[in-house]
Amino acid sequence: MNEQIKLPSESDSVVITTLKYYISGIQLLWQGKTVFRESNSHHLIHIEESKSLTIPLHTPKNIHFDTIEFCVGIDSISNVSGAFGGDLDPTLGMYWTWQSGYINFKLEGIHPKCNSRKNEFQFHIGGYQMPYYPLQEIKLSIPNKKQIDIYLQLEKLMANLDFKTQKSIMIPGKEAMDFSKRFTQMFRTQQ
Amino acid sequence: MRKGIIYIALFSFFALVAFTSTEPLFNVPSGWQKPSYDFSKNILSQEKIDIGRALFYSPILSKDNTISCASCHLSFTGFAHTDHDLSHGIDGKIGKRNAPALMNLAWGKTFMWDGRINHLDMQALAPISDSNEMNENIAHVVEKLNQSNVFKNLFYTAYRDSLITGERTLKCITQFMLTLVSSNSKYDQVMRHEDTFSSQEKNGYLLFQKNCASCHTEPLFTNNQFANNGLQQDTVLLDNGRYAITHIASDSLTFKVPTLRNIEFTYPYMHDGRFKKLSQVLNHYTSIPQHASTLDSQLQKPIQLSANDKVDVISFLLTLTDKEFLYHPKFQYPKKLFSQSPNGL
Known part of the structure; x- marks a missing residue:
């Protein structure tokens, strides 16, 4: 992909080389009550694969909703229940091998401030054991339309990240947990 | 002549039934707990x-x-x-x-x-x-x-x-x-009353139950837990055991309790294979230095076994060999x- 992004707060631009993450547990709500819950709701979003960017929801006809809820990442039960297929297949590069568990969110790229080899940064955020369980719930108000548009704002995710000191998170733990809190800020429903 | 043909057909039918019914793909040996694996998810x-x-x-x-x-x-x-x-x-x-x-x-x-x-x-x-x-x-x-x-x-x-x-x-x-x-060792046969221990094996079994079985629990000969069994850390490998996974201080130097089944053939022993012989393993357990802060509570009081006791325990451990x-x-x-x-x- 090698998308260049200009961060408003920075003079340098960031190059993103990989962005893959899981969306799970999708629900639609109407006035605070769940009116639709997707079953087996696990979707791997891979920015380079346009097909993965659209999620069809098989809802009842004429359903009314005003809110969408979903999680970024994979729940702990799915993390300890063995091998799955589809978007959860461990061949998709989103499963750790040295220790069991899904990678909820994978962001890799290049930032001139990173004093790492080739100025690269890698954030592999995951984990399923308390207290470091970085599954983040997202709740957004949405119009009652056939197509729900959700925008990802990477600049919000990376805002105030100090690439000099933080260039790599590869294991579950406090750092991954703190990083995951940024997910709640990165989605919006208007362009 | 016709009768003969019918007999042969019946015989092969019986043979087929006998074959399929005696060879289940997986069997829980009698007296064993339910497996942890959920077979319904992987039939x-x-x-x-x-x-x-x-x-x-x-x-x-x-x-x-x-x-x-x-x-x-x-x-x-x-x-x-x-x-x-x-x-x-x-x-x-x-x-x-x-x-x-x-x-x-x-x-x-x-x-x-x-x-x-x-x-x-x-x-x-x-x-x-x-x-x-x-x-x-x-x-x-x-x-x-x-x-x-x-x-x-x-x-x-x-x-x-x-x-x-x-x-x-x-x-x-x-x-x-x-x-x-593996569930057909001499030990298993003794438990099923198909065989008997020698007096040495029997004494070894009693000593085993008294000193070892709280972690190496029958019939699996492991409690599937983690323990620090008092081994000095290898100065090259610097292996902290489970601590590297959980980052919990009490997990420092703890390792999975391994099964002892077929132990006659699974040498060398311990997580870093430091002991070649069962006698070395037993000598370790009777001389654990009380230095490690996370030493398993069961081992805080040193195990006492005489030289004869050790021979008996080993003779019991050899009954865990399952040739089948x-x-x-x-x-x-x-x-x-x-x-x-x-x-x-």
Whole structure:
């Protein structure tokens, strides 16, 4: 992909080389009550694969909703229940091998401030054991339309990240947990 | 003449029934607890077990097609790597720990010496990916399998479509692992009243129950927990055990309690294979220095065994040898499955 992004707060631009993450547990709500819950709701979003960017929801006809809820990442039960297929297949590069568990969110790229080899940064955020369980719930108000548009704002995710000191998170733990809190800020429903 | 023909037909019918009813794919030995593995999520079939066995013996799992699971897990020695304290993998690289014996895995809850793997299905990913072991990745393994006529045929037979996925590959390996049940040692036969201990074995058994069984709990001979058994940390390996996974101080220097079944053949012993002989193991347990802060509470009071006691305990441990398990052809290299092409490559 090698998308260049200009961060408003920075003079340098960031190059993103990989962005893959899981969306799970999708629900639609109407006035605070769940009116639709997707079953087996696990979707791997891979920015380079346009097909993965659209999620069809098989809802009842004429359903009314005003809110969408979903999680970024994979729940702990799915993390300890063995091998799955589809978007959860461990061949998709989103499963750790040295220790069991899904990678909820994978962001890799290049930032001139990173004093790492080739100025690269890698954030592999995951984990399923308390207290470091970085599954983040997202709740957004949405119009009652056939197509729900959700925008990802990477600049919000990376805002105030100090690439000099933080260039790599590869294991579950406090750092991954703190990083995951940024997910709640990165989605919006208007362009 | 007609009568004769009818007799033959009946006989073959009976033989078939007898064969299928005495060979279940998996059996919980009488008196054993329910397995931890959820078989409803991965229903066993002979065809899938065959695939798992072929995968276990095929070096296709490694980057340069040289290392298979069986390279370090030999059926004749309880699937341990006899004579190797630390196992060697791809390019002769040496790993960090002793390759554990493989048996009764359906009752396991976590895997590896530090429990880093939370489910049997996911276990194979670790050696496949480890740069000292197979140095491969599962996506590429699946790609190679999809190009192998041997494996495509095997998967077609099992699934009625020849598509090979990561999930199917891992679950088939699991199916073979689940069949590795060892439950017919002399100890088991004594428990079933089919045999009797010698007086030495009997004394060894009593000493074992008094001193060892709280961790090496019957009938699995492990409680599937982690413990610091007082070994001094190896100054080169600097292995902290489970602490590296949990980062909890009390897990420092703790390792999985291994099963003792077939221990006669699974030497060398301990997570780093430091002891070659059972006598060394027992000598360790009777002389643990009380230095480690996380030393298991069961070992805080030193175990006391006389030289004769130790001989008796060892004679009991030898009753855990299960020749039927060690020499069963169904666990060995699958010549038939690889008749078209060696190792399925």
